[in-house]
Amino acid sequence: MAKELHCRDVGPDCDAVVVAESDEDVLAQVAAHAKDAHGMTDEQIGDPDFVAHVKNQIHDKA
Numbered sequence: 001m002a003k004e005l006h007c008r009d010v011g012p013d014c015d016a017v018v019v020a021e022s023d024e025d026v027l028a029q030v031a032a033h034a035k036d037a038h039g040m041t042d043e044q045i046g047d048p049d050f051v052a053h054v055k056n057q058i059h060d061k062a
């Protein structure tokens, strides 16, 4: 089952949707997107609270 994350569910008003085969792959893509599109730093992206927040919003793709 593919996993899906809507960027706007994590915070920013953003239409990006990440789809991947596992939570880990979603997180990797979100990290790249957060850097490119939202100017987040490695420190912010690696923050355990941020990672947990993102993981909470990952759901199975309908």
Ligand SMILES: [Zn+2]
Pocket: 007, 008, 012, 014, 015, 016, 033, 037, 038
């Ligand atoms: Zn975004």
